[in-house]
Amino acid sequence: MTSLRETDVLIIGAGATGAGVMRDLALRGISSILIDRSDLNAGASGGNHGLLHSGGRYVSADTRTAAECHREADILKRIAPHCIDDCGGMFVAVEWDDETFARRFPDHCRDAGLPCKELSTDAARTREPALPGTVIAAYAVPDATIDPFALVLGHVDHAIHLGDSAYLPHTAVDVFEIANGVIEMAMCRDLRTGAETRIRARQVINAGGASTMDIAQRAGCSDVKLLYSKGTLLVSNTRISKGVINRLRVPGDGDILAPGGTVSLLGTSSVTVPRIEDNRPTVAEIDHILAEGTQMLPVLETTRFIRAFSGVRPLLAAPDAGGNARRASRRFLLFDHEDQGLKNFVTIAGGKLTTFRLMAEKTADLVAARLGNTAASTTSTMPLPLGDAIRWTEPGLAARDWYRRADPSDMIMCECEMVAQSAVDAITADAPGAESHMSLKAIAQRSRIGKGACQGAFCAMRVTSHLYDTGVYDSRGGLELMRAFLAERYRGVRPVLWGAQLPQAELAEILHCGLAGLDLMGSSTTGEPE
C-alpha cells in the first residue's frame, strides 16, 4: 500500500538537529514532516553525556567552538530550563596531570569569554566530596546537563502543535526521485509495516547525524565527508557528584563525569570506527574508561554501574586531524549542495548537542530563504513548552508525582523509577510518535522505564502486561517487542556485569527466561497474530 503526503519540508533524522529544524521552521509558519529510520534520539543525540558544555572542554584547542558552546548553553538555559540541570561544573587536574597545561586554563577561558573561577583543593573537595586529596588544580565553570530526550520530545511536540507538521518514526528514504536538479519525491518505507510512503516536499533537509553521508549519497551528493568516532559511557546506579567533573588535561578518555538527574554518566572513549553500526560498548572500553576515570575519582572503583552505552559521533573529517577523532573539529557545516546540482537539498553535519539550536537556525534560515519565507528565527527567545505526554523523561519526576498522589489505583509499573500506569497511558495516547502497537522501546524512550537498576527486569513485563490489558497489544507482537527491548538493554548491561549488577542480571534471567520463557519463544514476524 502506498500513501502520498505533501509538505513544505521533509526532514530526515529525528535527533536534536532535525527536531530543532522542525520547530524553527514551524515557528516561521513552515510545515514539515520529520522522519527517522528508528526513533527520536536514536543516534548521537541519545548516546551522549547529556552535557551542556560551558565550552571549557574546547578552550585550549578551539576558541570559536568554546565560545559558541557558551553562548548556546546560555540560550538553552533560558528557553528550556525544564530540560536542564544547571548544576555547574569543574575542571580538575590531579597529580601526574600536566600542571603547565592546567595553569593555562584560565587564560584560555578568558580568550573564549568563558567565566572561570579558581578553586583551592579544599574548596573543590567541599563542593565535590568525591574528589581525592590529589587534586592539584581546580576551576569552576558554568557547565550544566541537559536531558536530550526531553529536549527532542519538546521540540517535536511543539512543532506538531504549531500546525501541519508531523513526525513519522521507523520511516526511511529508499530512493529520491530527482529531476532537473530537484528532489521531486522521496520514496520512503515504514520499516515496521513495510508500507511505502511517498513524500513530496519543496525542500529536503538531511539531518541524519551519522547517516548524513549515506543520505547525501542517495541524493547523488558526494561532498559530505564524516569521521565516525564511537564514544562509550557508563551509567552509575546513583548520582555521584553534584555537578559536572571534567579532567583538566589534553582531552582524553574517561575524562568526564556528568550527573544525569538521579544517576551519573562516566565517559567517554573515542574509537574511530569504519561503520556507524559498530556501536556496542565493549569490556575493553569499559576497563579503559574506569582506569582513567578512577585517577580523578577513586570512588568509581567501588561504584555500582548499571549499564553502558555507546554513541557514534558524526564528526566532520578535517584534513589536518588525520584519523584522530579527539583532534577532529567539533564545528558544524551546512551543505547547500548547489555545486552538486541540487536546488532543494541541504545537509547539516558535525557540531555538538550543545550547539544544535544554532545548527537548526542556520539550516532553517537557508531553507526558509529558498521557500521565500522572510520570517526570522525565534528559537533563541521562544520558551520551549512542556506537555503532559512529554514530561516523563525527567529522572525522579514520575516518582515525586506518584508519591504526592499515592493513589493505589494508579499502579506503579516501574519500581526503580516509580513510573505509574497513568504515565504510560499519557505517552501511548499523546506523545510524539505515539501509535498503535507502540513499542516498549519507544515508550521507554519517552519515560524512565527500563532506566533504573533492574534495567527493565520488572517493568518490561508489567508495562507489556498493562499494554495487553488496555488493548494496545493484541497479538504475540507485544511479547516480541518486549523481548527486543530487553535484548537492547542487555547489550548495555553485559559489559558492566560485576558486583551487584551480576545478581541483578541473574534475577532478570530468572524472570525473563525461567518465568516468561522468552528464550524459548522463537521468532515470528513482528506484529503478526498467531
Place this chain on the structure above:
Amino acid sequence: MLKKSAETATIDFLATARALLPEGASYDACVGCGLCASGCPASGMFGMDPRRFINMAMLGMNEELSTTPWVWACTQCKRCAYICPMGIDVSLLVGASRSNWAKEDKPKGIVRSCAAQMLDESTSAMGLRSEDFVEIVEETADELRQNDPRFAEIEVRIDKPGAKFIINQNSREPAVEPEEMAPIWKIFDYVGADWTYASKGWAAENFCMFSGDDEAWRDMVKTRVDAINDLGAEIWVNTECGHSFYTLWKGIDRFGLEANFEPASMVSLYAQWIREGKLPVNSDWNVDNLKFTVQDPCQLVRKSLGDTAADDLRFVVETLVGKDNFVDMQPCRSANYCCGGGGGFLQAGMSKERRAYGKRKFDQIVTTKADYVLTPCHNCHSQIDDIGAHYGGAYHVTHLWTLICISLGILGPDERKYLGPELAAIGLPDPQ
C-alpha cells in the same frame, strides 16, 4: 494524621545508609526483587513499602523520606532485612528517620511512654514507681499465700543479692492485672529456681527505642543493667515479652555496656526445664483437642535469638497442647509476619493503620483454624487480641504461663482472664 513540621532537618539517606549499613549491603546493592515489599504488612501504607524506601533513597527523595509518616507504620520488625538476598536492612534507616523527627511531631503515645520510663528508676512505661511495684508485688503475693494453701509458703523476693535468676516484669501486670504475675511465680517455685525481682529497672518495656531516642534507650538499658549487676544475678530473664528482650540484649552491645550476666528468654527456660524433667507438663488436660497456633515474636526470634528460640517455642507448645493440636502459621519462625503490635504501633494512636497492618496476621491465624493463639510477647498479645475483636475472629489469645500452670494443675481461678469458657474451669482444685 502525623505530620512533620517544616523545620525538621532533611536526612541524606544514601549517605546514612553508607554509614549505618555494612559494606556491600548498602542500598546500592538492591536488585529490586521486592521480596521485602511483598513480605511487609506495612506495604502500601502512605504509598510506601521497603523497596520503595530504597528506590526513593536512590532517587534522592530525601525530603519525602524524612517526612513520611510511614516510618511509624513500619514496626522495624526486620523481616525485610531477614529475607533480603543482598542483606539490606531498611529498618535501620527507618530508625534514623524516627530519630530525626522533632519530638513534638512524633506519635505522642510513644513519646509519652518513653518519657514515663525516664521519670523514675523503675523504668516503667506505665509510670509505676519502684515503691508502687514493691507494694503491689508484696500485696499480690500475700493474697496468693492466703488464697491457696498450696502456695502458703511461696517466696517472692525483691532485691535479693546473689539470686541465680533476675526477672524483668512487664508493667501491664503490676499496673492492671497483678494476678497475672502469679503463674510465673508458681512456675519458678515449682522448679525450685532461686530468683528475685529488682526494685530498680524492673520493667520489661522500652519505648525509647521506638521513639527513636537513642540516648533514652541507652539510659533505660543502663539503669536495668546496673541493677542486675548490683544484685549479682547470674541470669537475666525477660518475661514473655519480645521487644524488651531485644532492647536490652541489643542495647548492651550497641552502647558498649558492661553486663555481668547472661540474658535468657523465658520461653527457652521453659523448654530447658521441660527437657530436664523439672516441669512435667503434658497435654492430658486438652481433652477437647483444642487447636493452638503461636506467634513468633519478631523481637525475640528474628531480631534476637533466631530459630533456636522458635524451636524452643514449638517444643514447649507441642508438649503443652499435643503435637496434633498445634498448627503453625505460614510463614513462621524467623520469616514470620509481624502482627503490627510492635515498634510502638500500639501506642502510636494510629489504630486504622495498625489494624490494616494486622489484617495479614489475622488472615494467617484464621487459616490455621486455631482456637487459641499463644503469644510470648505483650505487644503481640494486645495486638492479636485487638485485631481478633476488630475483624471478628473467634480465637483467644493467651500467654504460655497460663497453659503451663493449667497442665501442672496450679492455675488459680483468678488467673484465667484470657481463657475461653471451655478452659475456664479446667484443672481447678475441687471446691472445699
